Amino acid sequence: MNKYLDYNDILLIEKYSIEKCIDILLNVKNHKDTDYYKGKYKGFLYLKKLIIYIKNKKINLKHYNLYDILKTQKNNIRYTYYYNQSFLDGICAALYESMNFLSEMNQ
Secondary structure, three states: OOOEOOHHHHHHHHHHHHHHHHHHHHHHHHOOOHHHHHHHHHHHHHHHHHHHHHHHHOOOOEHHHHHHHHHHHHHHHHOOOOOOHHHHHHHHHHHHHHHHHHHHHHO
16 A cells, blocks of 8 residues: 555554563563664664654655665665674664564555
């Protein structure tokens, strides 16, 4: 479908990102690689901030426009040199999960 994101869709995406952030905060103690989960947290936090920006500015976006924004950010991060690659992998994983959520939501 090529419809614009309505307010309920935006709230659903925001709720998804908040739930993922909370889940990471509660379960990070059980894992050895904390940098990866810090990156995942930052990736979902980026989605939350992006959705808040879209809500405040009342920007009309379609599903694929938001998907393309996340895909561009994921590719920019993927090919960035950083001293801690595990952190970047976590950000990319979070953005990839968000992209999958958007594509499932569009169907």
